[in-house]
Amino acid sequence: MLATARTFTLDGISARPVRVEVDVHRGLPGFAIVGLPDAAVREARERVRAALVNCGFQFPLSRVVVNLAPASLRKAGPGMDLAIAAALLCASEQLEWEGMERFAFAGELALDGQVRPIYGALAIAEAAREDGVGSIVVPAENGPEAALAGGVEVVPLGSVAELPALAVGARGPEPMPLRLRPDPAPGAPDLADLRGQPHLRHALEVAAAGGHSLLMVGPPGAGKSLAASRLPSILPPLSETEALEVARVASATGRLGGGLPAGRPFRAPHHTISAAGLIGGGTPPRPGEITLAHRGVLFLDELCEFRREVLEALRAPLEAGEVSIVRASGRRRLPCRFMLVAASNPCPCGRGEEDPDCTCLASSVQRYQGKLSGALADRIDLLAAVAQPSAEEIGGASGESSATVRERVRAARERQEARLGHGRCNAEMTAAEVRGCELDPAAAALLADLYERRRLSGRAHDRALRLARTVADLAGAARIGEGEMAQALQLRRRDRA
Amino acid sequence: MPESRACVECLRRSWLLSLLGPYLEKTATGAVGRRSPELLRLRNEDLVEVVAPSAGKEMIRRVGALGEGWFAERLDEAECWAICRHDDRFPPGLRDAADAPWALLGRGDPALVEAIEPTAAITVVGSRRATSYGREVARDLARELATAGLVVVSGLAFGIDACAHRGALDAGGKTIAVLGCGPDTSYPAAHRALWRKIAETGAVISELPPGSTPWRWSFPARNRVMAALAGMTVVVEAAAKSGSLITADLAAELGRDLGAVPGPVASRASAGPNELLAGGACVVRDAQDVLDAMLGAGARPLQRTGPPLDPGLAKVLAAVEAGATNADAVATAIDLPPGGAAAALARLELLGYLSTTPIGTVTRTLLAAG
Numbered sequence A: 001m002l003a004t005a006r007t008f009t010l011d012g013i014s015a016r017p018v019r020v021e022v023d024v025h026r027g028l029p030g031f032a033i034v035g036l037p038d039a040a041v042r043e044a045r046e047r048v049r050a051a052l053v054n055c056g057f058q059f060p061l062s063r064v065v066v067n068l069a070p071a072s073l074r075k076a077g078p079g080m081d082l083a084i085a086a087a088l089l090c091a092s093e094q095l096e097w098e099g100m101e102r103f104a105f106a107g108e109l110a111l112d113g114q115v116r117p118i119y120g121a122l123a124i125a126e127a128a129r130e131d132g133v134g135s136i137v138v139p140a141e142n143g144p145e146a147a148l149a150g151g152v153e154v155v156p157l158g159s160v161a162e163l164p165a166l167a168v169g170a171r172g173p174e175p176m177p178l179r180l181r182p183d184p185a186p187g188a189p190d191l192a193d194l195r196g197q198p199h200l201r202h203a204l205e206v207a208a209a210g211g212h213s214l215l216m217v218g219p220p221g222a223g224k225s226l227a228a229s230r231l232p233s234i235l236p237p238l239s240e241t242e243a244l245e246v247a248r249v250a251s252a253t254g255r256l257g258g259g260l261p262a263g264r265p266f267r268a269p270h271h272t273i274s275a276a277g278l279i280g281g282g283t284p285p286r287p288g289e290i291t292l293a294h295r296g297v298l299f300l301d302e303l304c305e306f307r308r309e310v311l312e313a314l315r316a317p318l319e320a321g322e323v324s325i326v327r328a329s330g331r332r333r334l335p336c337r338f339m340l341v342a343a344s345n346p347c348p349c350g351r352g353e354e355d356p357d358c359t360c361l362a363s364s365v366q367r368y369q370g371k372l373s374g375a376l377a378d379r380i381d382l383l384a385a386v387a388q389p390s391a392e393e394i395g396g397a398s399g400e401s402s403a404t405v406r407e408r409v410r411a412a413r414e415r416q417e418a419r420l421g422h423g424r425c426n427a428e429m430t431a432a433e434v435r436g437c438e439l440d441p442a443a444a445a446l447l448a449d450l451y452e453r454r455r456l457s458g459r460a461h462d463r464a465l466r467l468a469r470t471v472a473d474l475a476g477a478a479r480i481g482e483g484e485m486a487q488a489l490q491l492r493r494r495d496r497a
Numbered sequence B: 001m002p003e004s005r006a007c008v009e010c011l012r013r014s015w016l017l018s019l020l021g022p023y024l025e026k027t028a029t030g031a032v033g034r035r036s037p038e039l040l041r042l043r044n045e046d047l048v049e050v051v052a053p054s055a056g057k058e059m060i061r062r063v064g065a066l067g068e069g070w071f072a073e074r075l076d077e078a079e080c081w082a083i084c085r086h087d088d089r090f091p092p093g094l095r096d097a098a099d100a101p102w103a104l105l106g107r108g109d110p111a112l113v114e115a116i117e118p119t120a121a122i123t124v125v126g127s128r129r130a131t132s133y134g135r136e137v138a139r140d141l142a143r144e145l146a147t148a149g150l151v152v153v154s155g156l157a158f159g160i161d162a163c164a165h166r167g168a169l170d171a172g173g174k175t176i177a178v179l180g181c182g183p184d185t186s187y188p189a190a191h192r193a194l195w196r197k198i199a200e201t202g203a204v205i206s207e208l209p210p211g212s213t214p215w216r217w218s219f220p221a222r223n224r225v226m227a228a229l230a231g232m233t234v235v236v237e238a239a240a241k242s243g244s245l246i247t248a249d250l251a252a253e254l255g256r257d258l259g260a261v262p263g264p265v266a267s268r269a270s271a272g273p274n275e276l277l278a279g280g281a282c283v284v285r286d287a288q289d290v291l292d293a294m295l296g297a298g299a300r301p302l303q304r305t306g307p308p309l310d311p312g313l314a315k316v317l318a319a320v321e322a323g324a325t326n327a328d329a330v331a332t333a334i335d336l337p338p339g340g341a342a343a344a345l346a347r348l349e350l351l352g353y354l355s356t357t358p359i360g361t362v363t364r365t366l367l368a369a370g
Helices: A044-054 A078-091 A121-130 A140-147 A160-167 A198-210 A224-234 A240-252 A275-279 A308-320 A362-374 A391-395 A402-420 A431-435 A441-453 A458-475 A482-491 B008-028 B032-039 B044-051 B056-064 B068-077 B132-147 B160-170 B189-201 B218-229 B243-253 B268-278 B287-295 B311-321 B327-333 B340-350
Strands: A002-011 A014-025 A030-034 A063-069 A103-105 A135-139 A153-157 A214-217 A297-300 A322-327 A330-335 A339-344 A382-385 B081-084 B103-108 B121-125 B151-154 B175-178 B203-206 B232-235 B257-260 B354-356 B362-364
Touching: A002 A078, A002 A121, A014 A078, A014 A121, A030 A044, A044 A078, A063 A078, A078 A103, A078 A160, A121 A135, A121 A140, A121 A240, A135 A140, A140 A153, A153 A160, A198 A214, A198 A224, A198 A339, A198 A382, A198 A402, A198 A458, A198 B327, A198 B340, A214 A224, A224 A297, A224 A339, A224 A402, A275 A308, A308 A322, A382 A482, A382 B327, A402 A458, A431 A458, A441 A458, A441 A482, A441 B340, A458 A482, A482 B340, B008 B032, B008 B044, B008 B056, B008 B068, B008 B081, B008 B103, B032 B044, B032 B218, B044 B056, B068 B081, B103 B189, B121 B132, B121 B160, B121 B218, B121 B243, B132 B151, B132 B160, B132 B287, B132 B362, B151 B160, B151 B218, B160 B175, B160 B189, B175 B189, B175 B218, B189 B203, B218 B243, B232 B243, B232 B268, B232 B287, B243 B257, B243 B268, B257 B268, B257 B287, B311 B327, B311 B340, B311 B362, B327 B340, B340 B354
Parallel strands: A002 A103, A030 A063, A103 A135, A135 A153, A214 A339, A214 A382, A297 A339, B121 B151, B121 B232, B151 B175, B175 B203, B232 B257
Antiparallel strands: A002 A014, A014 A063, A322 A330, B081 B103, B103 B203, B354 B362
């Protein structure tokens, strides 16, 4: 006899519908799965068999063929176990389920029939809603996460043994949706930990206010990593849609274990990372670090140590806010709207050429700094030279807390949104919008002077204007004044030596 | 293409040195520093006797067979000119040096090299591994000396040399690069753009023929040319044992003025010049010191004061002079509002008092406060 069940397979961070067809017919006893299964799906055979038997069902002594349709789509992961088990029970006439086509199933089975949590329950529930599924059966642990999707009934299931009860309409209460946490958790890293270094704090604030990417250059131990890790805490809180986007990525990569991580994500991949690891890749494509940093901060420590092709690969996604990964089976788009923060030593030994103990060769320093100005140079707006804070500064009073700074940043972002439209910030201004910025005559003169005398490139000119606009937004000024322009000129990243 | 003004005998010498390159390298190793200028004093026959007794005779025979037409063709191909010690217009500075090269091959403006009086040229040399202080001083010094009409001579190397050339070019002045390889190639290759710029507006010269690769011995050899060309040699930054100090020694032996830019006593990069100062070299704090030493005190005053500063900016400038190298240090030193330090530094940079390095640190220029 034939039975079908609906399920979904995870593809990137979204899910695609899959139909599980199970046919039980006479012949040599056997169990075959067809339809481009990966190793984990193929192994469902053993899990399903053991789970059914251990829950008191019969495993049919007949020929069992499982087809996963569409046959052209590659199916991955153990999430299809539950659908296979349900369809098999119907096909072997151990279960009678009126209206089963309204249901979809997602879950991994343990050998004792328990339903184990899966990755991407939120994406699956959303896909189920789009696909017109009435109820989606998910592992009990994934219930709250799946309920975030809305518009589809979520049925948490603890064990295969509960399927017969479910088939006759027995339902527990629907799980409460997971609480979104747009604000950083209390006790998260706070900007107050950064003592002294007023200029670095200011650079962080400007970067956060305008969404500008930031490069910090200084010796090891000068507080670069500390500063970068505090950046998410001064960014404005996530909006509801943004928080949902963050949750979707976290769900698809299995990082929702202990509830949704609070606030904006902060990712700091090691410099040995591959291009695929950073921007996403593999078959089927898995999201990379930049997607994990979506709506948050991507911190590249030791920028010069990253492989060139890795940094080059970062270019297009940084511009577009999404990364598209093309495989023979099609193209996936993964979101990656993040703030880039990078840090570097001033020279290979890290001491800096000013230090008498620096032993780097001239050519190696040049190559190193050349990498700095080559790597992503045109994508980085702000440059902050960081020096070791003095003993008094380290021992001194702690600085302003993240909450205070975040309030100013939020106000500046509101001004930008009022001017540019919802969700946009100064770093994203188009050339036309940049030219439209209002300038004091004195500020205009300052910029023109620099442009003429220092042969500033057009891009550097626009970068200075964007930064000046952000500094003015922080100050609450409608027009860019001379002071704001001067600040921006010092904060901007220099083109080259 | 200006025709060659060098006699065949002197051109043969250049090509002979190029052929002898690896042999000289072997002989000169160990005491590379001092020996190659001394070796190069020798006449052809004696030179090959010392460095390549077996293969050398054959080399002399080979270059001896080369004729005027062949040299003219090679020079034409490489777009180079040549001048030799038998020509009236051979630089007088090289004429009175015992170990002067026989011929100079070059690219760019031959008139600049011909008849260049030592009093009209200044050699600026220093460490390849220079600090931003050294770079800034070298560039400023060269800029002002070029403005004052002097030709800036240096060696196109990384660090101080390149800054000296760039400073002269900034001011629209003349500069000569003396190379340790043929004049038609840039060594280091990374300075190709600079090399081209110098060849366009000034001159690039060498005692080796076009196509020659650089050797370890050829750098002390070109140092003696740099030392002899100019009336004064200024060492900006140099480690305790460095090629720049060889240039300084050679200049002193020739009776040229020797200047050094003082640096922090703890800085390895300034150990060389500080040592020279202790030994009696002229203190060079700015271009005026150089002009005074070369031409006599007050002979040619320089105009180098910047625009007047308001008290706030003057305070920031004082903080930088006291050792603050970034905005954080300035902001902590004089308690400015956030962003205030950045704005003040930007204004000072625009006024010419400061310059910013590509890694964001600031350096004081030589411009005196008005």
